[in-house]
Amino acid sequence: MQIMDRIKKAGVVPVIVLDSAEQAVPTAKALLAGGIDVMEITFRTEAAAAAIREVAEHVPEMCVGAGSVRTAEQCRTAIGCGAAFIVSAGFSEPLVLSCREQGIPALPGCVTPTEIMAAMDCGLDTVKFFPAGAFGGLSAIRALSEPFPGLKFVPTGGVRQENLEDYLRTPCIAAVGGSWICRREDINEGRFDRITELTARASETVRRVRGE
Ligand code: 3PG
Numbered sequence: 001m002q003i004m005d006r007i008k009k010a011g012v013v014p015v016i017v018l019d020s021a022e023q024a025v026p027t028a029k030a031l032l033a034g035g036i037d038v039m040e041i042t043f044r045t046e047a048a049a050a051a052i053r054e055v056a057e058h059v060p061e062m063c064v065g066a067g068s069v070r071t072a073e074q075c076r077t078a079i080g081c082g083a084a085f086i087v088s089a090g091f092s093e094p095l096v097l098s099c100r101e102q103g104i105p106a107l108p109g110c111v112t113p114t115e116i117m118a119a120m121d122c123g124l125d126t127v128k129f130f131p132a133g134a135f136g137g138l139s140a141i142r143a144l145s146e147p148f149p150g151l152k153f154v155p156t157g158g159v160r161q162e163n164l165e166d167y168l169r170t171p172c173i174a175a176v177g178g179s180w181i182c183r184r185e186d187i188n189e190g191r192f193d194r195i196t197e198l199t200a201r202a203s204e205t206v207r208r209v210r211g212e
Contacts, residue, residue, distance in 0.1 A: 003085050003105050006063045010038040011206030013177040017042050017184045021050035028059040030192040034199025040067035040087050049081045056082025072098035079104050091115045096122045111135040126152040133158020145172035168209040
């Protein structure tokens with residue numbers, strides 16, 4: 001299955017901050033146990049690259065991507081460590097082109113028609129919408145979808161279990177991203193059961209909304 005299809009199938013992309021690469025494998029396993037097989041490890045800590053490598057090498061069932069990527073160099077590092085997709089907070093043409101050269105899907109954050117058009121000019125048909133809550137949430141996404149039929153969004157930022165269903169029921173939304181199922185505190189305090197529980201709740205919602 002193509003990576004973007006795996007993201008769509010999962011319905012939720014957990015956005016993860018790891019303070020140590022040793023946390024990567026137990027975190028990936030906790031997510032898998034809850035029924036989600038994609039994860040975004042963010043380049044917000046020194047541990048990110050090694051953490052991606054750990055998951056890519058030791059948890060082959062997991063589709064691991066890199067998040068908060070800003071530069072083409074970080075992009076190469078992430079892909080070299082085994083990242084299967086690249087997520088960025090905003091749109092950067094050099095970043096998207098670097099991903100394309102390396103044959104890896106890019107999911108850049110776009111919140112304006114101009115950014116969306118730039119992303120589409122690079123050949124993308126799916127974009128992140130970040131930070132979703134602050135930029136108008138569902139009403140903004142619905143309005144933006146009108147002039148861009150066929151474009152899919154992955155809203156991230158402010159998505160929680162409480163509003164997950166509303167987001168997922170919107171046809172132009174491919175999946176959502178968020179940190180609520182895999183919180184930094186839970187990882188740091190070893191509460192992997194809690195991560196599995198929150199993941200299972202989210203993944204049940206995905207399956208129910210999709211009638212699976
Ligand atoms: C991200 O970078 O995608 C966000 O940190 C996720 O937003 P959230 O914490 O509101 O889920």
